[in-house]
Amino acid sequence: MRLKRPGEAREFEVEVTAGEGADVRATIDGREIEAQLEPLADGSTILTIDGRRIRVIASRRRDTIIVAAGPASFEFSLIAERGARAAHGLVTPEVSAPMPGKVLKVLVHEGQRVEAGAPLLIMEAMKMETTLYAEGAAVVKRIAAGPGDAVEHGALLIELSPVADPSAPAPDGQDS
């Protein structure tokens, strides 16, 4: 399966299979990793990799997976096996709220072309202002939130379309 961390382009290809006894064999982006599992009574599990023991616990809700690995905490999204958007070179066609908060300003308009790194929208959460930027070159297709709107974590704010690029495949089916 493919897992991705929110806000990052990089995807991880991960497969885990059962080995002998408590052993598992994992492949992460082609790297083979052997691990041993020790379930603990409190619901967590000790995962031993290369002699290093680390307490892990994970939970999935829909396409979001949360994991604690020692004191580190992670969120992953499960990527549907379509691959259409990667083909268009657009990292994320939707800009969603990285946290719950309030929209302060929308800095773009529908139909506008933006370059990678262009500021799109300013949000406020916990009284701090946060600017959201375009991850890649795109055209603003739809603006789904306006100034003053209170939005939840993950709420759709702006939809983007890939920029027409002669070297890219025809953008049919891009909306998934």
Add this chain to the structure above:
Amino acid sequence: MTASYARDSQVDRIRKLLVANRGEIALRIFRTARALGIATVGVYSDADAGAPYLALADEVRRIGPPEAAASYLNGEAILGAARAVGADAIHPGYGFLSERPGFARAVVESGLIFVGPPAAAMVALGDKVAARRLAVQAGVPVVPGLDVADPAAVRAFAAQVGFPILVKAAAGGGGRGMRVVASERELDDALQAATREAQAAFGDGRLFVEKYLARPRHVEVQVLGDRHGKIVTLGERDCSIQRRHQKVIEESPAPGLDGAIRARMAQAAVSLFRAAGYVNAGTAEFLVEGANFYFLEANTRLQVEHPVTEMRFGCDLVAEQLRIAAGEAVSDPPTPAGHAIECRIYAEDAERAFQPVTGRVRYLNLPAGPGVRVDTHLAAGLEISTWYDGMLAKLVCWGTDRAQARERMVAALGEFSLLGVRHTAAFLRDVIASEAFSEAALSTRFVEEFFAAWRPGPADIDAALIAGAMAAEGGMASAPQLAARQSNAPAVSHSPWERLPRFELWGRR
């Protein structure tokens, strides 16, 4: 220092204390009050109804909806609750109403004890502009700055001292409404954004500008004063390690601080608080650069990082606050010993500019051990929302010296495990374990200098991906299943979990 609460017959004995706050500090105050035999009253907004930390109060009262303005900042609702339960004192904690002179005055006018300074002292020290003037009068050095942020005057000031300059909220604290302005080009935008943030956070958009120091340390002095005019200091805390201008790691004593500067800072703090007619616990914050120190601001309340001082001095500052509020004299501080470090664990994404995150606690493992203290309201099921500050826990470690405190902290952070809300414990562990921290290369730029591009270690990512993939599938796929999947045949129905029957993931229950 803490043993003789209210033994003097002339003091106003506190019998029932209402804590006008929430989360870890409410819990912290409940604990001391209980130990002193004082009945405790907790107040809560709808967002905190049912929060496990409320179990430590003897009674609880709802004070309003989730919005802080209608609950924890609603002085009338809190005074109403105090009257309804017959409380005779109110402890404001930190944040919320703790530094609002109007509230302190209203509490006293209602015939109750305010566990904090008199309103007049709060006015004198609470406003950054007023405090700066008072410091200048008291002979305490200040950073070159300007009281009023009128753009033309700010330009003239910047031309004189040179960019960068720092724009702050006059009424502020905690980095809100604070902006570093690197050049004249950014000035107008920065002033506007800072005014908006200051207005939103404090209901007061007034600004203040000062020269931005290149690599200062943040060092603060803990002060206790009583009604009888006695003021003592309990050492200093180095709070240089900050993100978004808010402290995340604090320690005492300040490593490598020159003894002469330390003594002069303590003297300056006493002069300043004496000039303000201060009573109860307070803190004088300074920036230290080279052989110079400058008064930054005063905090007229208990500090978040007070446990660092408690661990080093073996005292209970909340108990001291209650004794002072009841009219007892401040006792001479005990002799400090060893070294203490505090890490604040926040519900934030350390890889994305420490943006706040939310969630619900699904699994929790807290550290313990010799010299380890955890101040937290975390418990299974606790909801972490954006209504309030996202601090999850304060982890405090004491050692006979800094090296031992640091080793204990690395081990303790390694034990901290929390599922359901992303948090900063792994970041803090890497900071404490780093050479830069070990060598005490401290300045308020520490995080940007050494940890700007922090990432979790590759071994942690691997472990997380394996656990995540297993959770995603509800278990591990067996080799035949993978083969079946690749050939688009229906998956084999038997669960690979049968081979590891006791292994369950939290989310599968």
